[in-house]
Amino acid sequence: MNLDSVKKSFSEEIKNVKDAKALESVRVRYLGRKDGEITKILRSLKDLSPEEKRKVGPEANALKAELELVLEKKLKSLAASQKSSSVDLTLPGKKIPFGHLHPLTQMEDRIKEIFSTLNFSVVEGPEVETEHYNFDALNIPANHPARDMWDTFWLLQNEIKNQKFKNLERLLLRTHTSPMQVRYMEKHRPPFQIIVPGRVFRFEATDASHEINFHQVEGLMVGTDVNLANFKYVIEEFLQQLFGAGTHVRFRPSYFPFVEPGLEVDVQLNSKWLEVMGAGMVHPNVFKAVGYNPKEVQGFAFGMGLERLAMIKYKIPDIRMFYSGDLRFINQF
């Protein structure tokens, strides 16, 4: 037989092989050490002229390699088809019940994680606050339109005695997480850096971007020489970890009574600038209110809305969805 006819008859025979035993006999017939067809051809090379040798030799070796490969594949597929007869591997995966954490929890976790890597601690504070902590200690005067920036829910018949000032204080639902700046500083000495996630309340009509309760994350870093350029570093680092490396971040002037200078932070997403944070250097009056000497310490504070960040990140169109309790929404995250 010449090489072509060997190849042809091998192909025919291999097609009809049904089990490993038949496969082995095919192998012996073609590649067997004694009488294999290919073996015979290779052995006969020595009788050929040098010219013929150069032509037939490599062709015979290539065919040998090809046949070995085909035999190997056939062996594997035989083994596989034998197993599949007892277990159907194509059965679909079982649906394992899996709980989904609320998207706001996931956003909060991510924020906590990033700030943890920057050595910030995480603390929380009460949702019911006094006028002192929510406004007065934060340099937000009574009867000033500045206070209108925070529309407030007041509690009924729930005045408590303020230990420090010995007068009755009105209770309210905190309008921001900033009161924890005051509470934390009253109990700790700098240097420190903290974030404060928590629920806050605003007396305002609800719509797609306003809710009567929502969540903020407050930040505070105080030391002897913590400066505004440090703030820029920390916040750029945070926002780039949150929204992706290379995210453009912009800082611009703003006004909040408890910081000076005050600023706002925007990120650029899909070529649009979106406001995500209010911030600034802690106002000396706030340091005075907690008993620090403003000549000895300085630092920055910032606050951001959790819902807003989640809406931007997950492209959620309506803030009210967060409070719907609708699993068709929650289970997407």
Add this chain to the structure above:
Amino acid sequence: MKFSYSLLKKFASKIPAPAKFIEEFPLRAFEVENVNGDTIDIAIPANRYSDAASHIGIARLASAIFGGRLKEPASANLKPKSSSKKFSVKISAPKLCSRYSGLYAEKIKIQPSPKWLQEILVSCGLRPINNVVDIMNYVMLEIGQPMHAFDANLVSGAINVRLASDKEKVTTIDGGNYELSNSDLAIADDKGVLAIAGIKGGKRAEVNSQTEKIIVEAANFEAANIYKTSRRINLTTDASLRFGHGLSSVLAERAIKRTAKLLQEICGAKIGDWLDIGQTKLPKKVLKFDAEKFNKLIGLDLNQKTCLNYLQTLGFKIRGKIVEIPPERTDVAIFEDLAEEIVNLYGYDKMPSKIPHVALLPSGYEDLIALKDKVRQILSGFGLSEVYNYSFFPGYVEVANPIAEDKKYLRGSLFPQLEKNVEDNLRFYDGVRIFEIGKIFKSGVVLSFYDREELSLGLAIAGKDQNSLPEIKGIVDQLLLGIGLADYTIIQSDLNKLTIEAPDHRYIGNFYARGKTALAELNLETVLDLASEEREYQPIPKYPSVMRDLSVVVGVDTRVGKVQNIIENGSHLLDDIDLLDWYEDPKKIGNSRKSLTFRLIFQAKDHTLTDEEVGKEMEKIVAALEDQFEVEVR
């Protein structure tokens, strides 16, 4: 606040085109909300009404940012008189009115004002009325000082700035009727109230088509008082907004001089006496500026001269290290305020980001936050999804100013909202398994501030056709084990309620079953108190355990918990017990009976238990059961 671009351009010639202005002004000064034709809407911060709620103020900032000289509008050269034959003014409430300027003008012909002036008013959202009223409004837009003009013929006697008497009535120029209180400030004459000070003029001495002589008012009122009155009578005007934020009294004098000029130019008026009483001289405010201190606060490296130059372009006067604050800058009081002015003009884009150098102190999560995270991990692992509900739901703590009738209280439990969530979701799912972590609010005797609210964990499980209570009990048990709380008891406290108690009888939480929905609520603060992370190795049993099943038939009213309790206490060799199966079947076991099958695991620490030993233990258990119930062992 609306501004006219063309008027700003008149004062600040280098102000860029609106498209560029809206882009760049916010990066150095205030947010620009919108541009529409000649109208530019700028957000004035609450502390900047005195210097910046005016075209001259915005132009001053724009000149500092974009360069060019500020061109101030022309004023009449006037000197105040100490008295006048034509009119007189007095301040009876000096704490609430620091300055009152009155200007007399006559030979006025009331006409429409010129077109250019009308256009600027319209750009700023004001309606042109007549030349006198329009000049008053225009000067307010230019200088930031609210103005008012009275028809001098309709004023009887002296103008008196006084507190209103209780229930004193006034009709405003727009026909509104208001009743004042004795804490509201009024501008009055012999006949009564002429105007609600700082808010709105009255009808009685209104400038009208017959007016020939006027008294112009430019005054300064105490901010908080105007703010309170404006809120109380629910009337907000351009004037009340400006006075409510606090203005410098220097604006009054600038406005009077400018008004005189315009009255001459536009109305051909003859300007009479100017009476200026109250605080007419303002004390100079100065601050020391030190670039080193600035660089420490901001993290920049600017020299003294550069810093002072920025302040100078904003109208601050510089003498050596001393900075004199312009009188209209009521917002600048401390060093940090100066620092803000400089860094704003310098630009945050040019400020470097600097890595903080601080002591490496340990950081971490508060215990309660760590616990919440762990609870979330465990429960989501059990297949429960997390919901958030409103803090408002009928409860015990009442809100003084509720936003809606159904949001009058703060929730006292997480149950009702979770039940509602279950119901809503069952429309789309065969089973619902959810949890929520949130604050609930308690009233009653408040021991300390923090006792008012507590951190609660609520769980709810419902299937379409099964009793979910065993599942939720199992989940809570595993959850508590997972967070290190193994020692608790469950007692039935109500027909469909179980209470979870600590060994010291402290309340941990409760289970509640309603229909096919099973709920659980736990006080996470108590759980945190009781939980222990400590674990200690127990030797792995060396000898095999022995398993026996025990089937008993008891009365249908017999509580499984009690039966299990007796079995558990019936043998000291009993290591574990599980309820394998239970059923009621009148045909097999008779009416009002139920069958319970328990699997018992016996284990001894020091030897392999023999059949005989285990048999004895089983007998002891059965005897204990028979002692308590009418049981039939099968």
